[in-house]
Amino acid sequence: MSFIARMASASVLRRLTQRADEAEKIITELKATIELLKDKAAVVESKPEEERLRQENANLRTEIDALKIQLVLTEVRNGVKQVALPSQEAIARCVDKSRSQVTSSAPVVDKKVEVVQKTDDVKDQQKSKKKGKDAVNSEAKPKKGKVANAGPVEPEKMDVSRxxxxxxxxxxxxxxxxxxxxxxxxxxxxxxxxxxVVSGLVKHVSLEEMKGRVAVxxxxxxxAKMRGVLSQAMIMCASSPEKVEILIVPKGAQIGDKVVVEGYSGEPDAVLNPKKKVWETLKPDLRTNSDGVATWKSAPLKVEGKGLIVAPSLRDVQIQ
Known part of the structure; x- marks a missing residue:
């Protein structure tokens, strides 16, 4: 069903529900009027009015039944599942049966309550004994998480090798x-x-320059999803407020070669934990120097045995 059809169905449903509510309200008012007329039945002039109201009441009930049928049909067309309600007689039978069951099982309930109370008393005694044992054990055993004579905890490594x-x-x-x-x-x-990889480089690098580009x-x-597309990596660029340049890898670098930083060794994280803010902590120290070489805390980025990573023209700017 199209959007317009769904909107029309919803509108019809609202109108039918509103008309049904209005009809029920009118019926309630008419019933009150009829009762008032019954009290004044001695007045001959009221009889024609009462008969007219009775007829109008019957007509309204017929109209309400028709509205309910239309409402059900509309709900069915919109995929609303219909559940049949039990009749008043069935409800009355269930209530009577429940009352008879409650009356016949009253002594059993009393016995169950007595058993539960005894069980609770036993449990309370067991809990008090357990608390006493726990108090003794807590004095004898060291608290969880504390190790006697433990040395200082080493801080987590936070460098570019991650x-x-x-x-x-x-x-x-x-x-x-x-x-x-x-x-x-x-x-x-x-x-x-x-x-x-999703990159925001359209304003800085042409589509032709992106094709076949070798980069870091x-x-x-x-x-992370970027406008509905899952990005699985990030291209590294030198960046200033006016210009963004893709970093250049050395000649002879092969696809899959690792880029390392002199003086910082170790295996990188499988995935950087966003909660630990590793990238946010390391990023400010990733910059190009005055010669355009990519560095972290002034130590150059390179492909081992093949050369340095450099920016085409940007100097002393952030790498991101």
């Missing part, structure tokens, strides 16, 4: 259908399947 930076190649690229500033790229980083990608950011 970032999974690798060389990758854009094998497919297109503009995002729902965002004018975004590209959707398929990137080969040496894995079995290319990764999908961060692979262990937590995947």
């Amino acid at each position: 970032l999974d930076l690798r060389v990758g190649k854009i094998v497919e690229v297109e503009k995002h259908p729902d965002a004018d500033t975004l590209y959707i790229e398929k990137v080969d980083v040496g894995e079995e399947q290319p990764r999908t 990608f961060m692979l262990n950011l937590k995947p």
